[in-house]
Amino acid sequence: MFPFWITTRAWLMLLPLLIVVLGVVGWPLVQTAGLSMTNAKLVGNSGSFVGAANFIAMANNAGFRGAFINTAVFAFASVGMELVAGVLAALLMNQDFRGRMALRALMILPWALPTVVNAILWRLIYNPEYGALNSALLQLHLIDGYRSWLGQPGQALWALIIADVWKNFPLVALISLAALQSVPKDTMAAALVDGASAWARFRFVTLPYLAGPLIVALVLRTIEAFKVFDIVWVMTRGGPANATRSLSILVYQEAFSFQRAGSGASLALIITLIVALLSAAYVAIMRRSAKVQ
Numbered sequence: 001m002f003p004f005w006i007t008t009r010a011w012l013m014l015l016p017l018l019i020v021v022l023g024v025v026g027w028p029l030v031q032t033a034g035l036s037m038t039n040a041k042l043v044g045n046s047g048s049f050v051g052a053a054n055f056i057a058m059a060n061n062a063g064f065r066g067a068f069i070n071t072a073v074f075a076f077a078s079v080g081m082e083l084v085a086g087v088l089a090a091l092l093m094n095q096d097f098r099g100r101m102a103l104r105a106l107m108i109l110p111w112a113l114p115t116v117v118n119a120i121l122w123r124l125i126y127n128p129e130y131g132a133l134n135s136a137l138l139q140l141h142l143i144d145g146y147r148s149w150l151g152q153p154g155q156a157l158w159a160l161i162i163a164d165v166w167k168n169f170p171l172v173a174l175i176s177l178a179a180l181q182s183v184p185k186d187t188m189a190a191a192l193v194d195g196a197s198a199w200a201r202f203r204f205v206t207l208p209y210l211a212g213p214l215i216v217a218l219v220l221r222t223i224e225a226f227k228v229f230d231i232v233w234v235m236t237r238g239g240p241a242n243a244t245r246s247l248s249i250l251v252y253q254e255a256f257s258f259q260r261a262g263s264g265a266s267l268a269l270i271i272t273l274i275v276a277l278l279s280a281a282y283v284a285i286m287r288r289s290a291k292v293q
Contacts, residue, residue, distance in 0.1 A: 029272070032265045032268055032269060033265075033269060035047075035261060035262055035265040036054055036055070036262060036265035036266035036268075036269050037051055037052070037054070037262070038050060038261075038262045039054075039260075039262050039263075040261045040262045041259050041260065041261060042255060042260070043259060047262055050262070054262055054263050054265075054266035055266050055270075058266060058270065063242065063245075063250065064250065064267070066242060067242075067245050067246060067247050067249070067250040068247060070157060070243070070244060070245055071225075071226055071246045071247045071248075072226075073157060074157060074160065074161060074164070074225060074228060074246065075222055075228070076222075077158075077161050078161045078164045078165050078168070078221075078225055079221045079222050079225055081161070081169070082164075082165050082168050082169040082171075082172050082221060083172055083217070083218060085165060085172070085173075086169045086170070086171070086172025086175070086176055086217070087173075087176050087210065087214070089107060089169065089170070089173040089176075090173045090174075090176035090179075090180055091176075091180070091202075091206075093107070093173070093177055094177060094180045094181075104177075107170050107173060108170055108174070110166055110167050110170055111167060111168060111171050111174075113167065115167065115230045115231055115234075116230055116234055118163065118166075118167045118231065119230065119231045119235045122159075122162075122163035122166070122235065123150070123234065126149040126150050126159055126235075128146055128147060128149070128151065129146065131149075133149065134146040134147060134149075150235060150236050150240075151240055152240070153240050153241050153243035154243075156240060156243050157243060159235075160232060160235060160236065160244055163231060163235065164225070164228070164231055167231075168221060168224075171221070172214075172217045172221070175213045175214070175216070175217045176213065176214065176217075178213070179209050179210050179212075179213040180206065180209070180210070182209055183205065183206055187205055188201065188205055188206075191204070191205050215285050216282070216285065219278060219281055219282040219285060220282065222278055223275055223278045223279065226247070226271070226274055226275060227271065227275060228246050228248060229249060229252070232244055232245075232246050232248075232249055233249060237249075238250075238253070247267065247270070247271050250267060251264050251268050251271065252264075254267055255267075255268075
């Protein structure tokens with residue numbers, strides 16, 4: 001236990017930061033919670049108290065359920081693919097070959113691009129008239145005509161997922177590569193001498209060193225994916241037929257397009273609750289990792 005004066009001094013040093021956080025995050029959150037219990041409009045109507053009516057209405061709203069399913073599919077599919085692609089890329093870049101440093105630098109570029117720029121690039125790639133994807137698939141005789149990849153409800157969401165994976169898998173790759181640097185070379189050499197296969201070396205030697213960092217990457221990317229807005233808005237605006245509408249897009253539409261501020265605030269609180277639960281899982285994982293170490 002620390003002496004009382006040290007604990008007090010620590011809290012006093014943190015006080016300015018706590019005041020800023022409470023002012024920037026805490027007070028707006030309280031205001032949003034209060035607004036979510038009213039039927040206020042965005043302009044010209046302060047609204048009246050309705051209690052939990054907005055939350056009940058959202059629970060019974062097919063649009064909300066559809067947006068939640070879209071967000072969950074987007075989050076888990078994109079994060080899962082990013083983990084696989086990131087680990088494979090890290091294993092490749094961990095090998096000793098000429099041009100390795102140049103490849104590492106190039107791999108960072110998709111992640112370094114602003115999300116809006118990445119979305120515009122992929123929208124051009126998916127363009128049904130002159131897109132590079134249609135041209136490549138047509139020349140390879142994999143399709144018999146140009147397709148509208150973002151215009152068909154059954155495949156638009158997966159087109160967005162691929163665009164998101166391309167941008168964010170380098171982050172997982174960099175985290176995995178840093179973890180691979182800590183794998184003892186002596187242990188790997190001993191596994192080779194013992195005749196262990198490539199899969200056995202990965203499972204029993206490499207994976208234990210990757211597990212902790214990958215869990216952190218998993219939770220952080222899942223949190224970001226559940227808040228997705230920009231890439232969806234730029235590429236499809238939630239269409240076609242709401243097939244790619246995420247929870248964040250629904251919040252924007254409720255609050256600003258339909259000007260239902262109370263309903264939009266209740267949706268924002270639901271997203272905040274989901275993110276808070278994921279953050280709590282992240283903290284629990286970090287504590288468990290610290291205890292193991």
